[in-house]
Amino acid sequence: MGVAERNGSLVIEELHKKFHVGAGEVIALRDINLQIREGEFISIVGSSGCGKSTLLRIIAGLENGHSGTVRLGDRRVSGPGLDRGMIFQEHRLLPWLTVEENVAFALNGRTPEDKRLVREQLELVGLSGFARAHPHQLSGGMAQRVAIARALINQPKLLLLDEPFGALDALTRIQMQQEILRIWEVERTTMLLVTHDIDEAIYLGDRVVILSSRPGTVKRIVPVELPRPRDRSSYEFVQIRKEIYTEFFHEAEKPFAYAI
Amino acid sequence: MTSDTKPHLERIKHLLQYLGLSAAVLVVWQGLYHLGYIKPLILPPPTQVAAAFQDLVKSGAMTRHVGISVARVLEGFAIAALLGLSLGIAIGLSRTLDRLTDLAIQVIKPIPPIAWIPLAILWFGIGEKSKVYIIFLGAFFPIIINTIDGIRQTDHKFVELSRVLEVPRVKFVRRVVIPGALPAIMTGLRVGLMVAWMCVVAAELIAAGSGIGYLIMDARQLSQSDVVLVGMITIGVIGKVMDSIIRRIEKRLVDWKPSFAGH
Ligand SMILES: Nc1ncnc2c1ncn2[C@@H]1O[C@H](COP(=O)(O)OP(=O)(O)OP(=O)(O)O)[C@@H](O)[C@H]1O
Ligand SMILES: [Mg+2]
Numbered sequence: 001m002g003v004a005e006r007n008g009s010l011v012i013e014e015l016h017k018k019f020h021v022g023a024g025e026v027i028a029l030r031d032i033n034l035q036i037r038e039g040e041f042i043s044i045v046g047s048s049g050c051g052k053s054t055l056l057r058i059i060a061g062l063e064n065g066h067s068g069t070v071r072l073g074d075r076r077v078s079g080p081g082l083d084r085g086m087i088f089q090e091h092r093l094l095p096w097l098t099v100e101e102n103v104a105f106a107l108n109g110r111t112p113e114d115k116r117l118v119r120e121q122l123e124l125v126g127l128s129g130f131a132r133a134h135p136h137q138l139s140g141g142m143a144q145r146v147a148i149a150r151a152l153i154n155q156p157k158l159l160l161l162d163e164p165f166g167a168l169d170a171l172t173r174i175q176m177q178q179e180i181l182r183i184w185e186v187e188r189t190t191m192l193l194v195t196h197d198i199d200e201a202i203y204l205g206d207r208v209v210i211l212s213s214r215p216g217t218v219k220r221i222v223p224v225e226l227p228r229p230r231d232r233s234s235y236e237f238v239q240i241r242k243e244i245y246t247e248f249f250h251e252a253e254k255p256f257a258y259a260i
Numbered sequence: 261m262t263s264d265t266k267p268h269l270e271r272i273k274h275l276l277q278y279l280g281l282s283a284a285v286l287v288v289w290q291g292l293y294h295l296g297y298i299k300p301l302i303l304p305p306p307t308q309v310a311a312a313f314q315d316l317v318k319s320g321a322m323t324r325h326v327g328i329s330v331a332r333v334l335e336g337f338a339i340a341a342l343l344g345l346s347l348g349i350a351i352g353l354s355r356t357l358d359r360l361t362d363l364a365i366q367v368i369k370p371i372p373p374i375a376w377i378p379l380a381i382l383w384f385g386i387g388e389k390s391k392v393y394i395i396f397l398g399a400f401f402p403i404i405i406n407t408i409d410g411i412r413q414t415d416h417k418f419v420e421l422s423r424v425l426e427v428p429r430v431k432f433v434r435r436v437v438i439p440g441a442l443p444a445i446m447t448g449l450r451v452g453l454m455v456a457w458m459c460v461v462a463a464e465l466i467a468a469g470s471g472i473g474y475l476i477m478d479a480r481q482l483s484q485s486d487v488v489l490v491g492m493i494t495i496g497v498i499g500k501v502m503d504s505i506i507r508r509i510e511k512r513l514v515d516w517k518p519s520f521a522g523h
Contacts, residue, residue: 060424086424092417096439096516105435106425134516154425 007073008157008190010036010059015068017054027215028054032068034209034218038157041184041191043205045198045244051216052194053089056160059192060086072158085151085159085189089166091143093135093150100131103150121149124183141172145179152187161193165200177203181228198244202237203230210247220247304486309493312486321475326494329460329471332388336395337456341449344400348407348448352441353433358408365404373398373459377466391463391471398459399452406448410441443517446510453506457499472498 015032018025028051036042046052057063059070061080070077072084093102103118122128125145135143144164151159161180165173177200184191195201201208202224212219222244226236286306292298293305300308316322351357373394384390414437422432438445464473472491479487 062420062423080423080426082426084424088417088421090417092421094418094436094439096442096514097435105427108426108428108431136516136518150425 007038009038009073010034010158010190010192011069011071012059013069013071015055015058015066015070017051017058017063017066029058029066030215030217032216032218036190036192039188039190041204041206042193042209043201043207044192044194044209044211045196045201046211046216047213047248048196050211050213052211053162055211055216056086056162056192056194059158060084060160082154083157085154085156087144087147087151087159087161087164089163091135091140091147093143093146095135097134098131099127099133099135099138099146102135102146103153106150106153117153121153122146124152124186125149125179139172140168141176144168144176148180148183152183152189155187156189158190158192161191163194163196166196173197173200178229180204198241199232202240202244203232208240208244210244301483301485304489308486309489312484313490313494316475316487316490322490322494325470325472325475326498329464329473330498332391332463332471333395333453333456333460336392336460337399337453339392340396340399340403340452340456344403344448344452345407345445348404348445349411349433349438351404352408352411353437365401369401369405373455374462374466377463380463381467386467391460391468394463395456395459399456402451402455403445403448406444406451407441410444410448411437413444414440443510443514446506446514450503450506450510453502454499457495457502461495 012032012034015029016027017029018027032055034042044052044055054063058066059072059077061077061084075083077084093099094105097105100118100122103121104114107114107117119128119131122131125148127142127145127149130138130142135146138146147164164180165176168176180191180193181204191204193201193204198208205224208222208224209218210220210222211217222240224230224240226234226240230237289298289303290305290307293300293303298305304312313322347361351361376394376397377390380390380393384393418436418440422436427436460471461473461476464471465477468474468477472495476488476491479485479491
């Protein structure tokens with residue numbers, strides 16, 4: 001597929017979003033401007049409640065009542081669409097469908113191609129052997145991988161990932177990070193990953209976007225110009241990590257642990 | 261102990277636990293009779309009830325009455341299930357339809373089906389139709405209300421997922437809403453069938469010339485308390501069998517849901 005056809009560049013301009021809570025209102029996002037290149041991998045970090053999920057949901061077309069524009073390629077986003085895939089914090093697999101049925105759930109037409117597509121996706125995430133299993137028979141990591149397969153089957157231009165590995169243990173999380181990197185290298189989909197794990201953000205992202213909280217604004221964008229696969233204990237990696245920590249350190253005036 | 265004998269012993273133990281209470285009641289009941297504490301005219305002993313049951317089976321009366329009652333229940337229940345499910349799904353999916361029907365459903369629901377018997381006889385006469393109508397009323401409300409509830413409880417997370425994937429409406433209903441509502445729907449069907457079974461007996465007690473309820477009423481007039489007991493126990497056993505059948509169907513349909521079975 002040609003670059004021009006796919007065009008997964010994302011431009012966000014002057015985005016504001018507020019929620020009405022009781023009589024008052026919460027400004028979730030203020031003055032967000034972001035330009036993401038086609039095929040880029042962007043990590044977004046920020047403390048809890050700073051509007052990360054809200055930002056992804058707006059891009060996915062699940063929210064309304066915001067001002068500003070979101071453009072994917074040359075089209076303005078005004079609702080959900082198959083050009084964007086979304087992976088939620090929980091896997092959201094339908095418990096009554098098997099793994100393969102869950103992946104096929106994303107396909108709306110019924111063509112003889114479907115079966116092959118589903119098989120390919122399951123292969124991509126390494127779950128071919130579990131096609132007939134039900135979600136409750138999977139581990140958390142496996143379930144999240146099925147969710148990834150489901151999100152990728154329509155070949156979205158942009159994949160939105162909202163703390164997809166947040167609920168996994170440290171070892172599985174590292175495995176999944178390598179997996180998502182491998183998938184990205186195959187598919188070259190534009191990636192937008194929200195995480196509260198700074199290491200994860202640096203390990204995966206071409207750039208790390210730091211959001212400040214209440215209201216959520218882009219505080220800084222840190223480029224990560226390290227070759228992949230990245231070594232988490234290399235000098236450069238540690239330097240970038242320090243840099244990002246410092247951002248939070250100033251904001252909250254107390255030292256942070258490794259995950260925020 | 262070998263690995264073969266243990267599950268075998270386990271199974272015998274579970275069977276004994278399952279039957280224990282009922283067996284004990286029978287033994288005590290029979291014992292009290294032999295000790296002279298209860299008069300057979302007031303409460304005949306299990307042996308006498310069993311003999312009466314045998315007589316009724318031999319004469320063919322039992323099969324006839326049970327057959328008639330079960331046929332009535334199935335007819336009323338089938339209509340209730342058909343209407344309850346389709347209306348329930350329609351109301352569950354449409355807020356307007358819900359507003360239009362909610363008041364009527366909520367007001368008619370608390371009226372016991374038995375209270376409808378006078379009107380039912382007036383409208384449909386003393387024949388089959390009035391009984392089927394009573395059964396239908398009894399089964400209809402648990403089915404429709406559980407169906408609506410089940411649909412309303414569709415997980416919002418799956419609604420969002422379907423929006424993100426641009427799932428068409430019909431597919432959304434078929435693959436997300438209905439399967440999610442299925443446990444509640446099955447509960448509605450189970451309760452509905454139970455109520456239907458209780459209604460047939462009630463309707464037959466009051467106005468019928470056949471059926472298991474009529475058998476009880478007729479025996480009471482002849483002071484055959486053993487036949488009354490045969491009728492009662494038969495009602496209980498058939499009710500249990502019906503429930504087991506629906507549970508089995510439910511287990512098969514909702515096999516994706518690991519449930520809590522107790523300790
Ligand atoms: N539907 C809603 N109604 C009202 N307020 C909301 C709603 N959704 C989010 N908010 C508010 O908007 C702010 C941002 O929420 P959001 O879920 O985007 O945070 P987040 O950065 O994803 O947090 P976390 O890391 O804990 O997931 C919060 O203050 C939250 O209370
Ligand atoms: Mg969030």
